[in-house]
Amino acid sequence: MKGNLLVAANGQMMDEPACFSQEPAEGFVDASPLAPIVRGACPSLSDPMQTGDGLLVRLRPATPGLTVAQFLALAEAAETHGNGLLEITARGNLQLRGLTPQTVGALAIDIDRAGIVVQSGVAIETPPLSGLDPSEIGAARTLAEQLRQAIEGVFPKPLLAAKLAIIIDGGGQPTLDEMTADIRLKATQSDDGTDYLWMLSIAGTAATATPLAILPSDQVIADVVMLLKRLSLLGPRARGRDLDTEELRGLFPEVRIHAQAAAAPTTTPIGIIALTKSGFALGLRPSFGQIHARDLARFLAAAEESGVNEIRTGPEHSILLLGPVADKLERLRLLAASSGFQTRGDDPANHIVLCSGAGACASAHYTTKQAAADCVDVAPELLDGSFKLHLSGCPKGCAHPSPAALAIVGVPAGHVIVLDGPASAEPAVNIGKENLKSVLARLGELVRNNKVAGESARQCLKRLGRDAIATALRQG
Numbered sequence: 001m002k003g004n005l006l007v008a009a010n011g012q013m014m015d016e017p018a019c020f021s022q023e024p025a026e027g028f029v030d031a032s033p034l035a036p037i038v039r040g041a042c043p044s045l046s047d048p049m050q051t052g053d054g055l056l057v058r059l060r061p062a063t064p065g066l067t068v069a070q071f072l073a074l075a076e077a078a079e080t081h082g083n084g085l086l087e088i089t090a091r092g093n094l095q096l097r098g099l100t101p102q103t104v105g106a107l108a109i110d111i112d113r114a115g116i117v118v119q120s121g122v123a124i125e126t127p128p129l130s131g132l133d134p135s136e137i138g139a140a141r142t143l144a145e146q147l148r149q150a151i152e153g154v155f156p157k158p159l160l161a162a163k164l165a166i167i168i169d170g171g172g173q174p175t176l177d178e179m180t181a182d183i184r185l186k187a188t189q190s191d192d193g194t195d196y197l198w199m200l201s202i203a204g205t206a207a208t209a210t211p212l213a214i215l216p217s218d219q220v221i222a223d224v225v226m227l228l229k230r231l232s233l234l235g236p237r238a239r240g241r242d243l244d245t246e247e248l249r250g251l252f253p254e255v256r257i258h259a260q261a262a263a264a265p266t267t268t269p270i271g272i273i274a275l276t277k278s279g280f281a282l283g284l285r286p287s288f289g290q291i292h293a294r295d296l297a298r299f300l301a302a303a304e305e306s307g308v309n310e311i312r313t314g315p316e317h318s319i320l321l322l323g324p325v326a327d328k329l330e331r332l333r334l335l336a337a338s339s340g341f342q343t344r345g346d347d348p349a350n351h352i353v354l355c356s357g358a359g360a361c362a363s364a365h366y367t368t369k370q371a372a373a374d375c376v377d378v379a380p381e382l383l384d385g386s387f388k389l390h391l392s393g394c395p396k397g398c399a400h401p402s403p404a405a406l407a408i409v410g411v412p413a414g415h416v417i418v419l420d421g422p423a424s425a426e427p428a429v430n431i432g433k434e435n436l437k438s439v440l441a442r443l444g445e446l447v448r449n450n451k452v453a454g455e456s457a458r459q460c461l462k463r464l465g466r467d468a469i470a471t472a473l474r475q476g
Contacts, residue, residue, distance in 0.1 A: 044058065044118075045059060051362055052361045053083055053085075053097055053359060054098040054099050055098075056095060056096070056097055057095065057099060057104065059094050059096075059118045060093045060094065060119045060123075061116055061117065064128070064131070065311055065312035066310070067310060068300055068311060069114075070115060071311045072297060072300045073111075074086070074114065074116065075293040075300065076297065077110040077111060078097075078293045080103075081096075081110070083098025084293040084294065085097040085098060085290055085291075085293070086290070086292075087290045087291075087356070088289055088318065090179070090289075090316060090399065091125065091315065092318070093313070094313060097360060122148070122160060123165045124148055124168060125144075125168070125179070125181075126167075126168050126169070126170070127140060127169060127173070127174060127175065127176055128312040128314035128315075129174070129275065129314075129320065130172065132275040132277070132281075132322075133170070133273075133276065134172075134274065134275070136171060137189060138171060138196045140168045143168050143220065143221075146221055150225055151228065154228075154229070158229055159236050160228060160231060160232060160238075161182075161231070161236060164240075165180070166183045166185075167179060168185045169184070171187040171188065171196075174268060174283070175315075176206075176315055178315070178316075179205065179315055180205055181209070182202065182203060182231070182241075183224060183228075183240055184199075184200070185198045185199065185200055185220060186198065186199045186201070196217075197214045197215060197217075198220050200212045200214075200223060200224070202227070202240040202241070203239065203241040204240075212245070212248055213252040230248075268316070269314045269316055269320060270283045270342065270347075271283055272326055272330060274326075278324065279322060279323065280323060280324070280329055281323075282320065282321045282323070282329040282336075283314070283318050283319070284318065284319050284342065285319070285342040286319065286341055287340050288352070288354055288369050288372055292340070295340045299335065299336060299339040302332060302335050306323060306329060306331065307324055308323045309323060310322040348383035348384075349376050350385075351382075351383040351385050352372045352383065352391060353399050353404070354372050354390075354391040355391070355392055355399040356368070356393070357369055357370075357410075358410070361394075363394040364393025364410055365412060365414075366410040366415065366433075368391040368393050371391050371408065371437075375389065378440055378441040379445075381457060382440075382444055383457075384456055384457045386459065387405035387406065387457065387461075388400065390406065390407035391408050392408070392409045392410065392423040393410045394411075395409055395424045400423070401422060403421045403422050403425070404422070405420060405462070406418075406461065407422070407423050408440075409423045413433070414430065414431055414432045414435070415433070415436055416428075416429070416431070417429050417430075417431065417469075419469065420462075420466075428469060428470045429469075429470040429473050431473070439473060443473070446469065447461065
């Protein structure tokens with residue numbers, strides 16, 4: 001078995017990265033093979049996580065994508081060694097569920113036999129279609145490989161937080177704007193339009209991260225490595241938010257400082273996407289991020305017949321199938337709807353963010369997938385795309401760590417509703433165990449009856465305010 005299968009993979013449940021480190025010497029790792037390992041909490045092949053349905057393993061292939069045969073082997077391994085459920089996280093990582101201590105090793109062997117190499121080290125994330133997308137401004141995947149090599153060459157190795165993430169977004173489609181990162185690089189056109197530069201920012205999504213500078217390509221690697229070294233000196237739990245922004249800006253005196261780059265148009269990974277080399281990608285999403293291996297295997301057989309030659313995973317729990325003929329991919333999309341996939345970019349379910357929920361996670365207090373289906377059924381007014389409805393099985397909020405306009409959180413006594421905050425925030429109202437569907441219906445009715453012309457659901461809820469919403473829900 002290849003040794004790299006037994007290092008920690010990237011991730012956190014729906015918001016993830018690398019999960020191993022070693023003891024430091026003055027802020028750096030002792031590279032000795034005898035250095036003790038300090039484990040994080042990320043479920044890798046070498047360190048699976050116990051959940052409500054057994055052990056969970058998360059992995060990200062080191063290659064941009066997998067062949068159909070490799071993806072099929074992964075599905076077969078999931079059913080043979082686990083409960084057959086596969087998930088794609090919000091960051092595009094793969095998860096296999098229902099494993100046991102006795103089957104994890106056999107799973108690793110099957111993954112290795114299929115030629116799937118698991119990414120290790122610092123999590124450097126790029127858009128799934130980087131290098132193939134004609135709308136991409138900067139070569140994100142090339143820069144990521146250069147940065148990874150540069151980090152490997154640092155000695156002593158920097159001691160970094162287990163879940164530290166670097167995002168390199170070339171500015172194409174789909175974007176990684178909604179994913180959080182400790183260090184973010186986003187390609188932007190130069191003022192004269194003849195070249196591209198990289199906006200460097202820290203701690204947040206594209207909208208909330210703090211910008212530091214606009215950098216030419218030949219300066220990016222050195223400056224990111226410098227930031228990693230500074231994080232290492234702050235300690236093994238330091239994240240991008242712990243860096244001193246004003247101090248850092250003083251390190252870029254020769255570089256223009258911009259307040260913030262213009263927001264890129266929102267793009268969805270769902271649908272048919274034209275690629276650079278006369279090919280196309282079909283973007284799909286397993287319903288609420290999860291599919292059974294048997295359904296996936298049937299679909300993959302049809303995908304192979306349709307000329308699909310590569311499969312990549314992407315943001316928003318997406319899967320992208322690459323093929324040469326758009327018409328065949330369009331026919332494949334029709335089949336996907338009956339195989340457990342969401343196939344439309346305008347599907348209201350796309351605007352729900354949820355964790356695995358009760359039955360899959362020991363911490364969850366309700367079945368989030370049923371609640372999501374109920375919401376689509378009884379409260380479509382909430383799902384106009386103006387915000388993400390967060391359904392969290394518990395206050396940990398793994399699926400959406402950042403604040404949400406509206407979150408329904410499971411607690412031992414039932415559920416609570418949180419407005420404009422993370423799942424752990426003070427709730428606006430408590431609701432009973434059996435009342436969730438009716439509360440969802442009332443929330444939809446509240447928006448429908450109070451929304452004025454031109455107003456979104458998000459704007460309506462914000463205008464009504466916390467007290468009015470809580471009062472309306474209590475009155476029923």
